[in-house]
Amino acid sequence: MTPNAPRSTNRKGQPDARRQPDRRGKRVLIHEILSLQLAITAVIGALAIAGLYWGGQWVLQDNYSRWALQWTEELNELGAPLYLKGDAEVLLRLETFTARYPEIDRVTYYFQDGTPHHSIDNMRDHSLPMHPLSDDALEKVSGLVGSDTPYLIDSSVFDAHTFEILAPIWTESIGSDGLFSFDPGSAAGDNARNLAGFVELELDFSYFHERLLTNIKIATSVLLLLLVVSGFIGRRRLRRALTAISDLQQPIAELAKGNLAVEFKPARHREISEIVEALESTASALGERNERLSRLANHDVLTGLYNRRRFVEELRKEVHKVATGRGESALLFIDLDQFKYVNDTCGHPAGDRLIRKVADQLQRCVGDGGTVGRFGGDEFTVLVTNVTKTEAQTLAEIILEDLRKVVHVEDDNVFHVHCSIGITMIDSDKFDHDDLISQADIACRDAKTSGRNRLAFHSMTEREAEQMAADVNWVGKLREAIDKNLLLLRYQPIVRIATGETSHHEVLLRMKSERGGMISPDVFLPAAVRFGLMAEIDTWLIETAIAELAKYRVDTPDLRFSLNLSANAFEAENLTAFVLSELTRHAIPPDCVTFEITESLAMRHLSHVEKQIAGLRELGCEVSLDDFGTGYSSFSYLQKLPVDYIKIDGSFIRELVRNPVDQKMVRMIGEIGRAAGMKTIAEYVQTGTAFTLLGRLGIDYAQGFYIGRPTATPIRKTMPVPIDARQAKRRRKENKRVRHNTRPRPL
C-alpha cells in the first residue's frame, strides 16, 4: 500500500514553506534563566530588606520601649524630690540626666492636679508652652499608682521612633510604727501610698531610625550591586555552559538533513554529554534503520538481489550514462523454464529454495561486471555494463551453461534448472527503461517459443514494436487514469440461492476509455503488473470501494462488497493496517467487506497469504478464494487457508447443465466446502437451469449474467428460488426443529 502523499508538499513534492508555521522559539534560554534567577533573587532580596527593616524597626522599638521605661523610672526617682522640698541640686541632676540623652525631647513634671510643675527639655525651642494634663490622662495615670505597669506609653508602628510616656510619682510608707515586728516578706502589702505628681517624657528616636534607614539603603544598594554583578557573571557562565547546546544546532541540522555521519563535539557538562551521547545513538540507530529500510526497499526479500524498483532505477541510470557516450551495455531478461512444475510437485517452499539457488548462481556468473535483480516470480534481470553484443551473448551462454549444471534435489526428486534469456542492447537513450525491459521480455518469450533453454536477442519486428508501443502506451494511460481518477468501479450482485436475495456485490475495476467507453481490466492490468503499477491501483481500489460502500450504505444499510486484490496487495506488509484505517475512516463494519484472492496467487505465496488472510479475518473482514478449481485445486490447501468463501471457477459452470463430470466436481466442491465450514459461490451462471441445478448441487451462492451484469451502482435483486433449494431449506428447518424438540428439557 502507498500511504497518502504528505499534505504539506506542493505539486513537485517539495515541502511547502508557505504552509509550514515558523516553529522557531522567539525566547532566549539564557535570558529566561537569568530573568528567573534575578527575579527570584530580587524577591528574596526585597523580602530580606523588608524583614531587615521591620525586624530592625521591631528591635529598635523594643529597645526604645525599654530605654524609655528605664529613663522614666530614673526620672521618676530623680524628680520625686521636686515635690518634697526645694532642692536646686535636683534640678541640676535632672538637667544633667536629660542632657545626657539627646533622644529625650522633654521631661515635664506635673502636680497632683495635672498643672505643670517643671519642665526640662533638649529641644532648641525652649519657648514651647507647658500644658496641663487632660482630665482623661489625669484620671488614667492616677489609677496606675502601685500597679505593675505604672505608666502610659503612646507610640505606634507607623511612627515607631517617637514616644510619649506619662507616669505617676508617688511615695510609700510602712503602716506600723517602729517596725519591731517588721517582716519584709509579709509587709509588702502594708505600704501606704501617697500620690505626689506625674512625670511625662517625650522621646524622639529619629536619629536611630534614620541610621536604620541609612543602613537599609546601603544594604539595598549592595544587594542591587550584587544582583547586577551576579546577573553579569551568571550571564557569562550560562552563555558558556549553553554554548555546548548551541554547538549541537549545526550537527542536529545536518542530522535532520540525513547526514548520519555527522560528528558531535564532546561536551564538558554531564547533562550535555548525555544529550550528545543520545544524539550519537540516535544517529547510529537511524543509520542502521536507514540501512535496513534501504535494504528492504531495494532488495528482494527472498534472494537478497535488487528488487524490481531498484533494478529499474539502476537501469535508468545506465541508460542515461550510455546516452552520454560512455560505452554500451546489455539487459538480460531471464525466465526459468518449467519452474511451475517444481512448485506444483514439491510445493512453494521448495520453489523458494530453488529461486535462492538460482539467484546465487546468477550472482556468481555476473560477478562485479553487472547488476542482478529479481523482477518477480521466476524472472530475473541482469544489467551488464560496458559490453559488446558478443560479450553479452557470451555472458548469457555462461549463465545458461552454469544454470544447467545446477542440480536441485527435493524429496528424492532431482531437478535440473533451465532458463530462457532475452537480451537487448543499450546503446542510446532512444528507448527508456520501460522500453528496454519490454524488449528483453519479448526476446525472452521468443527464446521460450523457440524451445526454451536458450537465449535470444531482441530484434524489433513491426508487430513487436507495436506491442511494445501498446504496452508503453498503456503505462502512460494507467498513470493518467490513476492521477485523473479515470478508473471506475462496477458492481455485480451475488445472490444466495436458497433465498434468491442479493447477499453482496463483487466490485469490478474498469477504466474509462478516451472515447467514453469502458475498458476491461484484462486489457490494462497485465501492463500494470508488468510496469509495477498494481500497488497504486490496489490502494485506489480499496480507498474508493470502501468510500463508495459508505455512501451507498446510507440508503442500503446491509450492503456488502467483495473486492479483488492483486498479488502486490497481499505482498504489502501494511495491508491489514491500511484496510483498518479505511474502514475506521468511513465507519464501515469490517464484516461488510470481503477480499478475494485467486487460488493460484494464494498457492504461490501460501505462507505469506496465510498471514494476510488471518490478519484480515481478525479485523472481522471475510476472505474469498477466487477461481477455485483452475489451479492446483488441492483440497488439502483448504485446511491451511481459513477462508470464508470458495468461488468455483466459471469453467466448471459454463457446461454444468450438460456435463455430468462438472456436476460431480461442483457437488464435491460444495460438500467439501460445507465440511470445512466454508460457503461456496458459483461464477459464470448464465441460465436459470444452471441456477436451479446449482441449488440442487448444494451450492450456496451464484453470480453471473443470469443473476445480473455489472452495473454502475449496486442493484439488489431477488431471484426466483429453485424448488429444490426451497425443499432443501425446508428440510434444514425441519431438521433443526426435530433437534430442538429432542433436546433434553430442564426439570
Next chain:
Amino acid sequence: MEVPEPFKVEAAIVLSDRSPAFEKVATELGSLLGQPLMYNLSDKSLPPEDAFAAVTESGVAVVIAIGLPAAQAAMSWSTVPVVYCQVFNLEEPDDLSVPVKGVASIPPLSLQVEAWKQLDPELQHIGAILGNGHEDLIQEAKRAAAANGVSVHYRIANSDREALYMFQRMAPRIDGFWLFPDNRILSVTVIEEIVRIAAHHRVRIAVFNDSLLEMGVAVSTASVEADIAATVVAVAEKIITGTGDMIPDLTPLDAVKISTRTAIGEQSDTFAAGTDEAGGAPKGRL
C-alpha cells in the same frame, strides 16, 4: 539587815495588737508584775474607752502602753499615769491630763556603734536617714559615733522616695548605714533598693530587726524584750513613788542584741555568747 519588800507596781498593760514584738514585751512585763490587767486594742469586742474605764475602775496606778496606737489611746483615755514603750514616732499632744513617760524603742546607740565597730573595725562613716522629730536621736547618734571614732552623716527625709534619693547620694561617701525603724520614710521597695544600692557601694547596713537579715544586710542591732520590760517597770516605779519628774521623758534601754548573718546571739550585761556577737558594756539601771 532587813531586805525591803520589792515595790509592787499596780499596772495595767495595753497592747496595740498581738504582734510578736509587743507580746514578748508583755510577757516579760507579766513576769515582772505578777498578773497585771492586760488589754489588746485590736480586740474589737471592747472599745478603747470601755477598756480604759475598766482600767480606772480596777484601781491600777499606772498604765503601760506597748506600741504607738496603745500609747495614743492611753494618752487620750487614761486617768492614771502612762508609761509607753515600743514607740518610735510619738507626737505627744500639748494637753496631757496625766503624766506620760516613755522607754526608748531601740537599744542605746552607743552600744550599737561599739558592737558594730567590734564586728567591723574599718567602719569610719555611718549614714542615717530619719524623718522629722528625731533630733535627740540624732544627737545621741553623733555622740555614740564620736565615742567610737566614727562620723555620722544624717539626712532628714519626708518620704521613702526622698530617703532612697538621699541614700543614693549618700552611699558613695559612707561605709555603714544605720537603718532606723522610721516607718514614715520607709517602704518595702525602698528598703530593698537601699539594700541593693548598699551592696553595690559595699556599704554595711545595721538594721533594727533580725528578720531583715534575710534581705542580705550584715548586722542587726535589736532591743532585748527583758531589758524593755525592766526599764518600763523601773520608770513606772518612779512615777508611782512620786519621783517621776527626775527621769527623762524617754528613758534609754541598757542592752542590745547583736545578730549577724552568720550567727545570731544576744549581747547584754548579763550574758554573751557566739563568735560573731559583740556588745557594749552595760550602763546599769536608771
